[in-house]
Amino acid sequence: MDIVIVGAGECGARAAFALRERGFAGKVTLIGAEPHPPYERPPLSKDGLAGAEPPKYVAAVERYAEAGISVLTDASVASIDRERKAVVLAGGGAIRYDRLLLATGARPRSFPGVSDDARRIRMLRTHADAAAIRSALLPGSKLVIIGGGFIGLELAATARKLGAEVVLIEGLARVLSRGVPEEIAAVVADRHRREGVEILCGVRISEIHEDEGGAAVLLADGGRIAADLVVVGIGAVPNTELAAAAGLALDNGIAVDETLRTSDPDIFAAGDCCSFPLSHYGGRRVRLEAWRNAQDQGTLAAANLLGAAEPITAVPWFWSDQYELTLQIAGIADGAETTVRRELGEDAFILFHLDGNGRLIAASGVGPGNAVARDIRLAEMLIAAGARPDPAALASPDTKLKKLLAA
Amino acid sequence: MSSNWVEVCAAEEIDEEDVIRFDHDGRTFAVYRSPEDEYFATDGLCTHEQIHLADGLVMDDIIECPKHNGRFNYKTGQAKGAPVCVNLRTYPVKVEDGSVFIAIS
Numbered sequence: 001m002d003i004v005i006v007g008a009g010e011c012g013a014r015a016a017f018a019l020r021e022r023g024f025a026g027k028v029t030l031i032g033a034e035p036h037p038p039y040e041r042p043p044l045s046k047d048g049l050a051g052a053e054p055p056k057y058v059a060a061v062e063r064y065a066e067a068g069i070s071v072l073t074d075a076s077v078a079s080i081d082r083e084r085k086a087v088v089l090a091g092g093g094a095i096r097y098d099r100l101l102l103a104t105g106a107r108p109r110s111f112p113g114v115s116d117d118a119r120r121i122r123m124l125r126t127h128a129d130a131a132a133i134r135s136a137l138l139p140g141s142k143l144v145i146i147g148g149g150f151i152g153l154e155l156a157a158t159a160r161k162l163g164a165e166v167v168l169i170e171g172l173a174r175v176l177s178r179g180v181p182e183e184i185a186a187v188v189a190d191r192h193r194r195e196g197v198e199i200l201c202g203v204r205i206s207e208i209h210e211d212e213g214g215a216a217v218l219l220a221d222g223g224r225i226a227a228d229l230v231v232v233g234i235g236a237v238p239n240t241e242l243a244a245a246a247g248l249a250l251d252n253g254i255a256v257d258e259t260l261r262t263s264d265p266d267i268f269a270a271g272d273c274c275s276f277p278l279s280h281y282g283g284r285r286v287r288l289e290a291w292r293n294a295q296d297q298g299t300l301a302a303a304n305l306l307g308a309a310e311p312i313t314a315v316p317w318f319w320s321d322q323y324e325l326t327l328q329i330a331g332i333a334d335g336a337e338t339t340v341r342r343e344l345g346e347d348a349f350i351l352f353h354l355d356g357n358g359r360l361i362a363a364s365g366v367g368p369g370n371a372v373a374r375d376i377r378l379a380e381m382l383i384a385a386g387a388r389p390d391p392a393a394l395a396s397p398d399t400k401l402k403k404l405l406a407a
Numbered sequence: 408m409s410s411n412w413v414e415v416c417a418a419e420e421i422d423e424e425d426v427i428r429f430d431h432d433g434r435t436f437a438v439y440r441s442p443e444d445e446y447f448a449t450d451g452l453c454t455h456e457q458i459h460l461a462d463g464l465v466m467d468d469i470i471e472c473p474k475h476n477g478r479f480n481y482k483t484g485q486a487k488g489a490p491v492c493v494n495l496r497t498y499p500v501k502v503e504d505g506s507v508f509i510a511i512s
């Protein structure tokens with residue numbers, strides 16, 4: 001059997017190794033459009049922006065050869081020939097598959113009217129993007145970030161460390177409005193303001209353009225903000241073009257079932273590119289852009305490419321680092337009826353979100369270093385177990401969450 | 408090989424199925440008490456990024472890193488899969504007169 005994986009990111013790489021870990025002895029080909037073997041993206045907006053060369057690889061380069069995985073870099077798949085069961089490379093040539101995994105990830109949403117060639121208006125997804133941004137972030141230079149999501153905020157923190165001045169513009173009333181409780185977003189925003197980042201919320205932008213040596217952001221109210229560099233961080237769109245052209249079902253991403261199978265039984269999809277039913281949340285369809293999800297689904301896809309037919313059971317989990325703060329979120333808080341707060345010493349707390357039946361559905365925490373990590377991890381296990389913990393116990397730092405799990 | 412036993416803490420100071428951080432002579436260790444009430448010690452920092460494992464969660468014979476959930480068997484030091492691939496060093500441990508000691512070579 002030949003297995004082809006399109007997309008050499010976190011998910012594709014994990015899937016390739018997991019195939020071998022499960023004892024698969026057939027051919028494994030991992031095809032990626034980028035010039036590098038798979039690398040980790042999270043450092044790109046964090047410490048990695050400040051000078052990682054080469055990027056932090058998902059696995060040491062020699063491990064692919066050791067595991068008998070052929071990696072094609074700088075190779076873009078142009079189409080899928082489902083009749084012949086082959087992927088066609090943009091540079092010519094085709095590679096046959098018996099089973100195919102699409103791990104094509106996502107790309108940043110571009111700002112309307114901004115050309116991809118703009119040098120002073122950038123987005124952040126790849127190592128090359130990070131290198132270009134870093135080279136423009138000289139001490140005293142002015143960076144304008146469009147979008148108060150995770151990537152924009154992490155970049156703001158890193159840019160301050162590098163000595164750049166930072167203005168962050170968010171169209172909505174607050175930063176991190178997607179999936180992060182207001183109390184936590186407020187802690188994060190305050191931390192940035194203390195660091196001198198100017199955060200402007202509820203501001204509409206009419207245009208961004210390059211000009212002599214820099215760029216300018218024109219606001220709907222007539223204002224103008226000049227910058228040496230503008231970075232747009234307004235979300236990501238899944239890379240679904242290949243799947244769409246091949247006639248696979250889409251639904252806010254490549255639509256897969258609970259075993260990561262697409263509408264073609266020989267083709268699977270995993271990671272940032274796919275939407276899937278989330279069993280812990282009544283089968284509601286979601287698409288996640290999260291590092292651990294990419295790993296978990298890569299591992300699961302490997303099992304299912306080999307016929308295991310195992311369902312997705314992982315609880316969504318995400319983290320972000322900004323300055324000394326780490327934020328971690330397990331589960332999905334939408335639909336919560338009750339929220340209780342657990343204090344974890346100085347400047348650290350967790351919000352537990354329960355639904356109308358008292359079931360724990362999410363936990364969001366923020367604090368310095370790893371102050372919230374252990375309890376968030378235990379909360380994730382409580383969510384997976386469908387637990388209905390006593391809210392008073394959750395709120396009391398003296399109650400060990402491990403005890404609740406055993407109960 | 409000469410190793411010297413260093414006192415870590417009273418045995419009772421580590422909860423069952425838990426871990427503490429122990430700093431000594433510029434180095435940092437993680438010292439564990441298993442659910443079977445045995446004691447173990449490893450290097451203190453995760454091999455993925457330099458993160459203190461003692462902030463992580465102990466489950467059976469696994470220590471899970473607090474940062475990205477990399478897992479190690481703390482009894483053998485073995486890395487249990489992505490994102491960690493480099494094992495932890497382990498150190499001999501003994502309990503004497505109610506105190507935990509580790510042998511630092």
Ligand SMILES: Cc1cc2nc3c(=O)[nH]c(=O)nc-3n(C[C@H](O)[C@H](O)[C@H](O)COP(=O)(O)OP(=O)(O)OC[C@H]3O[C@@H](n4cnc5c(N)ncnc54)[C@H](O)[C@@H]3O)c2cc1C
Binds near residue numbers: 076104
């Ligand atoms: C700057 C940044 C910071 C992040 N920080 C965090 C964080 O702190 N915490 C967290 O949980 N998550 C974070 N993430 C998200 C995390 O990195 C992603 O969820 C993860 O990379 C998804 O992995 P993936 O393999 O599904 O997709 P990707 O990593 O996007 O990889 C997909 C790969 O497929 C390639 N590809 C696409 N189409 C084709 C084709 N037709 N032919 C060949 N190759 C193709 C792409 O070039 C790409 O290399 C961050 C992301 C970014 C960009």
Ligand code: FES
Binds near residue numbers: 454455457473491
């Ligand atoms: S630092 Fe331990 S898993 Fe990443």
